[in-house]
Amino acid sequence: MKEIFQKISAILMSAIILLSTISFTVDAHYCGDDLVDLAFYKEAKSCGMEQIKSTKDCGDKVEKKSCCTDKQIVLEGQDDLKDNTIKLSFEQQVFIISxxxxxxxxxxNLDASITSFIGHPPPLLDKDYQVLYETFLI
Structure with missing residues (x-):
């Protein structure tokens, strides 16, 4: 249960960090009160009803206000994250590893049955020392 909780919390924290550092732009084009186009990361397509400027050189120009509007929402992510890298010299790395x-x-846990002479037979005896010195265990 503890391992599952740790994995879930690690995934949630990484998702929070990822979402807080992502920045994106939403661009919307409205024609009147109706939403015509919505685009992420690029400019929204227009509906084609923009005001066309007159090429006549008249003294009085009458311009109508366009019915189209563009709205742009920019969500900027966090760029000032602290980099926690530790720079160690080669000697410090060797010390930490050792x-x-x-x-x-x-x-x-060392196994007590491990012996170093398993592959080596005992030496052959020339004489029977117990009989030679007449020492017997009773």
């Missing part, structure tokens, strides 16, 4: 290795081996 310390961890020796600490790990400190708590291993």
């Amino acid at each position: 310390y961890a290795y020796s600490y790990h081996n400190l708590f291993q």
